[in-house]
Every structure is written in structure tokens, then in C-alpha cells.
Amino acid sequence: MTTVTFQNNNQKQMNVRALAAKCCYSVIDQGRSLGDELPKQQDKASTKDKGLLQEICYGVLRFLPELEHDVRSLIQKPLTGKQRVFHFLLLVGVYQIKYMRIPDHAAVSETVGATGALKNSHMKALINGVLRNFLRAKENAIKNPKPTSDLPLSIQYNHPSWFIKEIQQSYPEQWQQILNENQLKPPMWLRVNQQHHSVNDYKKLLDTAQIPISSVDPLSQAIELTHPTDVLNLPGFEQGWVSIQDGAAQQAARLLNCQKNDVVLDCCAAPGGKTCHILELTPNIKSMTAIDIEAKRLERVEENLKRLGLRATVIAADATNAKTWWQGQYFDRILLDIPCSGTGVIRRHPDIKWLRKAIDIDALIILQQQIIKEMWSLLKPGGTLLYATCSILPQENSEQIAHFIEHNSDAQLLPIDNVKHDNTIGWQLLPGKNNMDGFYYAKLLKIET
Numbered sequence: 001m002t003t004v005t006f007q008n009n010n011q012k013q014m015n016v017r018a019l020a021a022k023c024c025y026s027v028i029d030q031g032r033s034l035g036d037e038l039p040k041q042q043d044k045a046s047t048k049d050k051g052l053l054q055e056i057c058y059g060v061l062r063f064l065p066e067l068e069h070d071v072r073s074l075i076q077k078p079l080t081g082k083q084r085v086f087h088f089l090l091l092v093g094v095y096q097i098k099y100m101r102i103p104d105h106a107a108v109s110e111t112v113g114a115t116g117a118l119k120n121s122h123m124k125a126l127i128n129g130v131l132r133n134f135l136r137a138k139e140n141a142i143k144n145p146k147p148t149s150d151l152p153l154s155i156q157y158n159h160p161s162w163f164i165k166e167i168q169q170s171y172p173e174q175w176q177q178i179l180n181e182n183q184l185k186p187p188m189w190l191r192v193n194q195q196h197h198s199v200n201d202y203k204k205l206l207d208t209a210q211i212p213i214s215s216v217d218p219l220s221q222a223i224e225l226t227h228p229t230d231v232l233n234l235p236g237f238e239q240g241w242v243s244i245q246d247g248a249a250q251q252a253a254r255l256l257n258c259q260k261n262d263v264v265l266d267c268c269a270a271p272g273g274k275t276c277h278i279l280e281l282t283p284n285i286k287s288m289t290a291i292d293i294e295a296k297r298l299e300r301v302e303e304n305l306k307r308l309g310l311r312a313t314v315i316a317a318d319a320t321n322a323k324t325w326w327q328g329q330y331f332d333r334i335l336l337d338i339p340c341s342g343t344g345v346i347r348r349h350p351d352i353k354w355l356r357k358a359i360d361i362d363a364l365i366i367l368q369q370q371i372i373k374e375m376w377s378l379l380k381p382g383g384t385l386l387y388a389t390c391s392i393l394p395q396e397n398s399e400q401i402a403h404f405i406e407h408n409s410d411a412q413l414l415p416i417d418n419v420k421h422d423n424t425i426g427w428q429l430l431p432g433k434n435n436m437d438g439f440y441y442a443k444l445l446k447i448e449t
């Protein structure tokens with residue numbers, strides 16, 4: 001049983017199941033993002049446990065309704081108040097038994113052992129009892145399987161009901177496929193810095209390093225790895241030869257299609273993936289300004305620029321109010337990677353399913369309208385704006401752009417890759433298509449009047 005171990009530096013390392021329960025509790029009950037919370041908990045885990053902690057937290061958040069359903073049927077009184085963290089410990093236990101290749105007895109005993117690390121040994125018997133009952137229920141279910149189709153859709157598909165309804169309405173033929181794709185572990189995509197190597201040359205370096213690839217996207221040249229790997233295994237990562245970026249996000253720089261001497265704005269730029277990609281692809285632009293409202297996140301932009309040897313003017317600024325930061329120079333190209341629901345990247349961020357509420361979408365739509373209007377006023381006549389979201393909700397995408405064009409007579413929709421995509425305005429990529437994230441792009445020309 002691993003309750004508490006010590007490293008050479010005498011720093012206390014906590015039980016990994018206890019950390020997982022705390023992390024899921026922070027996300028679900030306290031509304032914190034997994035991206036913020038997981039690293040904090042990982043800092044308290046031993047090096048060898050960090051990966052396991054991540055796998056358990058992602059898994060519990062991916063399968064939350066189903067795990068809660070399993071636990072509900074085995075416990076007489078729901079755990080509330082100070083006992084809530086033990087509710088999540090039960091989910092951690094059930095997740096390991098159902099989905100991980102950990103022997104059942106080890107999953108149970110290690111999870112029971114976490115009660116000590118959570119400073120409540122009284123809960124030991126309850127956790128032990130519920131998990132052992134779950135093992136018995138699992139045996140019975142194997143012998144007498146029950147149809148899952150009787151369960152509510154939210155449990156069958158592990159998504160919130162409001163979201164399932166939205167997706168059913170918007171994608172009547174693809175909704176099940178979308179929800180299933182959201183449950184999968186995402187692949188790792190690489191962006192080759194073509195200032196250093198051609199994609200073909202970098203493929204050879206990967207081959208030499210025995211890192212197999214599954215595909216190369218013909219449009220963006222993004223490389224999909226067969227298995228995710230530590231970035232430090234990638235040839236030249238620290239020297240800036242390569243970055244991690246999903247294939248769908250790698251469409252932005254090529255669609256923006258910057259030209260020599262262009263004055264370019266990347267609005268809502270942090271952590272800077274697309275800013276850097278634009279500079280790698282078109283180093284001969286006149287200037288790149290990258291703005292974002294979150295100063296802390298802009299530190300990541302600076303780090304990425306530094307690692308890749310690129311330069312941009314980085315400003316912490318509110319895109320709804322250009323007066324506070326704009327220097328008076330109009331832009332030839334604007335990438336507007338607008339704040340959105342993130343519903344296209346659920347497979348990478350399963351916490352989005354539980355943190356995002358139906359009511360947030362209306363507020364986001366209004367914010368998006370304010371930002372696009374303000375950015376449009378900074379675009380040169382004859383210039384282009386690329387609107388991008390990692391959302392699959394038409395309200396944030398095609399409907400938002402249709403609304404904008406209707407109210408701005410100087411805005412003209414440009415074709416994307418000269419293709420009419422599914423009869424909608426712009427290009428909607430659905431999650432899992434070509435093994436990429438869900439994304440949306442629309443390209444607008446400002447007509448010279």
C-alpha cells in the first residue's frame with residue numbers, strides 16, 4: 001500500500017489515488033479547470049506517479065456520469081459536505097476497475113489505502129465495502145448483462161444532457177459519432193518548424209529516433225504520431241525544430257495566408273501556437289502583434305517565441321476595447337481565435353463537459369460579437385480576417401458569421417480552399433475527422449468602399 005513515500009529532497013509525496021480524488025473534486029465541485037488543477041496535484045506526486053495521476057483524472061472526467069451511476073446504486077446515502085472528496089475516491093476506484101489494466105485487488109487496496117492520506121481512516125470500511133460490492137456487481141453483470149439502452153443518454157454517452165440536445169439538433173446524423181469521438185484519447189500532432197527542416201527531412205529524423213507516425217495532413221503538413229511521446233524525445237524540440245499542435249489548429253496559419261510586408265495581428269493569442277506558426281510559415285511579414293487579455297497566459301507566448309527563435313510584439317489587452325492598446329496602424333491580416341465554448345476539444349479537455357454550462361453559450365456569443373466588431377474596425381480595407389473557434393456549436397460559428405455579414409456591408413465571405421464545405425458558411429471540422437480536433441474557420445474580406 002503506497003500511502004506516503006519520501007524522495008531524496010525530503011519532500012512529502014502523496015498517495016496518487018488521494019491526489020486524483022482531490023483533483024476531480026476541485027474540478028467538479030469547485031469549478032476549477034483540469035489544466036490548472038492537475039499540475040498542482042502532480043507536483044505532490046512522485047515522478048513515477050505523475051502519468052498515472054493524469055490517466056486517472058482524465059478517465060474519471062471522461063466517464064463521470066457512468067461512474068456516478070455505478071456508485072449511486074451501491075451506496076445508501078450520498079456522500080456530502082466534507083465527505084465529498086471520498087465520493088470522488090470511489091469514482092477513482094471504480095474507474096480503475098472498469099477501465100485500467102490494474103488487477104482488481106490492487107485497484108481496491110490502493111484506493112482504500114488513500115483514505116489514510118486523506119486523513120480520514122473512518123472512511124476506510126465504506127470505501128472498501130463499496131468497491132468490493134462493485135466487484136461483485138461486475139461479476140454479475142458479466143453473467144447477466146443488462147441493456148444499457150434503458151439508461152438516460154447522459155449516462156450512455158457520458159455527456160451533459162443540454163449538450164447532447166444541442167448536438168442532436170445541430171448534427172442529427174452525426175451526433176452519436178461526435179459524442180463517441182469526444183470520449184477517445186486524442187493523438188499527438190507535430191508542427192515542423194519549416195525554418196529549420198522540411199517536413200520530409202523531419203520525418204527522417206523521427207524515423208531515426210524510432211518515433212512512428214500515422215499520417216501527414218496533406219493541407220497543413222501536420223504530422224500525426226502513432227503514440228504520444230514526451231516532447232523531450234522529439235528531435236530538436238528544445239532547439240525549436242518542432243512544436244506540439246493539433247492538425248486542425250495548424251490550418252489557421254495557412255488559411256490566413258500572410259504576404260510579404262503584411263502588418264499582422266493575432267487577437268486572443270495565448271499560449272501562442274498560431275502566432276508562432278504564422279511567423280514560421282511567413283517570416284517576411286512586416287510585423288506581428290499578439291494580444292490576449294490574460295497576462296499570465298502571455299508568458300507562454302513569450303516562452304514559445306523564445307524557444308522557436310521568433311519575434312512578436314506581445315500585449316496584454318482587452319480585444320473588446322482597442323482604444324486601450326492600439327497604436328493607430330491598421331492590419332492587413334487579423335487572426336481572430338476567439339474565446340469560445342471549447343466544445344470541439346472535449347477529447348483533450350474532458351472537464352469542459354462539466355465546467356461549461358448551457359447558460360455560458362449566450363454570454364460567449366455576445367462577447368464574440370463585441371470582439372469581432374472591434375477587430376473589424378482595425379482591419380485595412382482590402383485586408384482579411386480569419387475567424388477561428390475550437391467549437392462545434394453553430395451559434396458560435398456559421399450563425400455568428402452569417403449575423404456579422406448581414407450587419408456589415410463591407411464584409412465579404414471568402415471561400416476556404418475553394419471548397420463549399422457541407423453547405424454551411426465557413427469550414428466546420430468535426431472532432432475525430434482525420435483524427436483532428438473540432439474547429440471552425442471563416443475567412444472575411446474587408447471590401448474597399
Ligand SMILES: C[S@@+](CC[C@H](N)C(=O)[O-])C[C@H]1O[C@@H](n2cnc3c(N)ncnc32)[C@H](O)[C@@H]1O
Nearest residue numbers: 268269270271272273274292293318319337339
Ligand atoms: C482559443 S484561446 C487562444 C488560443 C491561441 N490562439 C493559440 O493558438 O495558442 C482564446 C484566448 O482568448 C483570450 N481572451 C478571452 N477574452 C479576451 C478578450 N476580451 N480580449 C483578449 N483576449 C481574450 C483568452 O485568454 C484565451 O487565451
